Amino acid sequence: MEHDQLSLTFAALADPTRRAILARLASGETSVTELARPFEMTLPGISKHLKVLEHAGLITRGREAQWRPCKLNAGPMKGIANWVEDYRRFYDASFDRLAEYLKEIQDQEN
Amino acid sequence: MEHDQLSLTFAALADPTRRAILARLASGETSVTELARPFEMTLPGISKHLKVLEHAGLITRGREAQWRPCKLNAGPMKGIANWVEDYRRFYDASFDRLAEYLKEIQDQEN
DNA sequence: GATGTATTATACCAATCAGTTAATTAACCA
């Protein structure tokens, strides 16, 4: 896998377990064991996924007694959003009509 | 790598060479050799990247004499856009104000 | 048919990945 931030983020998101973990964290930070509960996977397995997410900057980890609460950090997703936005005119059917509409408006103003 | 469409798409995009290929295809379909030109990589290497993109549904390939022109197919990117949109409130600082504004508008209309 | 050009297939390599089990660290509790 490549090491630029965008590649790192895309790679981290290319796994349903990791995306599910992020979805869980969207409703608040929680412990590793708690995150592992829904999955049929050993704890070290989950721990590895968390390391990937952390390395991509998508989560941060604190420390509270013997727990290491994980917290969502969506910052890197902005890179994804920006990147994909550049292709919107190719995947969004209604984009052309919107562009037309905006052009109309602008023409009216001039 | 996993095999659901979203994972397939994320994985295909997690490589700068493949993203550069897509960027090139955004300005029109072209041949494999032409796509390979900017990269310090052998043709079979590029061919493999194209196979990944094709398998993810991000490009389609035609046939014209001895050329196999590649064409961007941004459809799967919509899945990415939709997915990341769910996290917008976490990465977009202005999102809250926008939501507020939209709510205001709606309240006025009722 | 022979030659040149565009592309893919095959076979191989080193590196990484996703998962496991077993051992270890760290903190709390009694």
Next chain:
DNA sequence: TGGTTAATTAACTGATTGGTATAATACATC
């Protein structure tokens, strides 16, 4: 001190990745 819980590290495995060199295929032209 010893025991329990939380989490990571270490060591291993099989599968996949990203790249290469070389060979094969497909078509166009001479």
